[in-house]
Amino acid sequence: MIIGIKWREPRPRKIRLRDAGWTYNRKERALKWKSVRNDRIMSGAVDRSMPIGVKGISTMRRIRPFILLASGVLGIAFAVSHHASPVLRSIQFRDDFEAGSLEVWDFPFSEDWVIRGEPGNHFLHMLRNREPGVPRRPLQFARLRNMNVGSFKMEARVRRESTSLIVVFNYVDTLHFYYAHLSADRGTQQPVHNGLFIVNGEPRERIAGADADPALPDQGWHKVRIERSAPSGSVEVFIDDEKQPRFSVVDRTFNCGQVGIGSFDETGDFDDVKLTSDDAGCAPGAMIRPANAP
Numbered sequence: 001m002i003i004g005i006k007w008r009e010p011r012p013r014k015i016r017l018r019d020a021g022w023t024y025n026r027k028e029r030a031l032k033w034k035s036v037r038n039d040r041i042m043s044g045a046v047d048r049s050m051p052i053g054v055k056g057i058s059t060m061r062r063i064r065p066f067i068l069l070a071s072g073v074l075g076i077a078f079a080v081s082h083h084a085s086p087v088l089r090s091i092q093f094r095d096d097f098e099a100g101s102l103e104v105w106d107f108p109f110s111e112d113w114v115i116r117g118e119p120g121n122h123f124l125h126m127l128r129n130r131e132p133g134v135p136r137r138p139l140q141f142a143r144l145r146n147m148n149v150g151s152f153k154m155e156a157r158v159r160r161e162s163t164s165l166i167v168v169f170n171y172v173d174t175l176h177f178y179y180a181h182l183s184a185d186r187g188t189q190q191p192v193h194n195g196l197f198i199v200n201g202e203p204r205e206r207i208a209g210a211d212a213d214p215a216l217p218d219q220g221w222h223k224v225r226i227e228r229s230a231p232s233g234s235v236e237v238f239i240d241d242e243k244q245p246r247f248s249v250v251d252r253t254f255n256c257g258q259v260g261i262g263s264f265d266e267t268g269d270f271d272d273v274k275l276t277s278d279d280a281g282c283a284p285g286a287m288i289r290p291a292n293a294p
Contacts, residue, residue: 091147093275097122106143106258113142116269123157123271124261132265136203138179141168141262142270150230150256150279158182158261159221159269164193167224168260169235172284175201176254180237180247181264182215182224196235196247198254208235208249215239215246221271230255230279256282 095104097115100122107113109130116125130140150170158165164183171177176199183194187210195209215237216222225238227245233252236245256279261270 089281090278091149091275091280093144093147093273095273097124097271104145106145108139108141112140121271123159123269125269126263126267129263129265129267133174135175135199135201137175137199138166138168138204138262138264139174140265141166141179141260143168143171143258143260144273144275147275147280148256148258148282148284149275149277150282151228152259152275152277152279153225153227154259154276155223155225155272155274156261157221157223157271158216160184160216160219160263160266161268162266164216164266165261165263165268165270167226167237168258168262169226169228170230170254170257170284171260172254172257175199177257178207178235178251178254179204180215180224180226181209182222182239184214184216184218186210186214187212196237196249198251200253207251209237209247212246221269230282254284257284 100115102110102113102115102124105113112127112130114125114127115122117123124142126140133139152169154167154169156167158167160182163185164181166179166181168177168179178196178198180196181193183190185193187194187206191206191210192204194212194215196207197204198207199205215224223240227236227238228234230252233250235247235249235251237247238244239246259275261273
């Protein structure tokens with residue numbers, strides 16, 4: 001499997017590649033690393049507008065890869081020693097939990113999360129719920145570490161144990177984020193279930209989905225897909241193989257942040273998490289240009 005990473009530098013610089021396995025292709029202007037463990041190759045294409053001086057494997061700043069591998073690619077992050085780090089422009093991520101590692105995830109309570117197995121599959125399981133925060137909002141969700149995205153597509157398989165689960169996105173901090181509440185009931189039955197919600201320094205508030213059909217009508221596995229356009233403000237949530245979104249809204253309050261999976265105050269299972277974005281490395285809270293701006 002090949003995964004492409006692009007980044008931009010704050011200023012021109014030379015780089016050096018000291019870590020074993022890294023090579024630089026002058027024609028393609030690309031850094032490549034070949035995994036000895038499983039022969040997968042990952043590459044990062046350097047911005048062609050950036051002047052780079054590399055002679056063989058030589059000089060100046062060191063790029064150190066942080067790479068986690070499973071049966072699929074779990075994630076890649078790059079750090080540059082000393083001064084400013086490269087900023088990711090695009091990312092493709094997948095975690096199917098088959099490797100048994102949770103190193104790419106941040107948990108509010110790590111003891112509450114484990115990887116479990118069933119015939120032919122492993123998945124992330126939330127052992128226990130936690131009380132919501134004050135102002136009233138969810139706190140028990142796992143976030144992808146060091147991955148801020150603005151516009152993105154996120155997919156996951158989810159399975160509730162009780163009545164509901166959530167998917168968090170554009171997470172800035174514990175008081176500022178969106179989440180999709182996926183429930184066994186309608187919003188007309190329970191005003192704080194089944195829909196899109198925003199936490200903006202106050203108790204969570206519904207912004208879409210009050211009349212939608214239940215997103216998780218049974219306790220089997222269901223696929224959820226969220227498509228977010230930060231410039232336009234569009235959010236669409238699809239369940240299973242639906243062609244039309246179950247929930248949708250236009251909201252530009254938050255335009256960048258982390259994504260996560262969890263529950264408001266219940267438990268459940270998660271698998272096959274995928275994240276694709278050409279708007280990675282954004283800064284939470286930064287202003288963006290609307291889609292129709294000149």
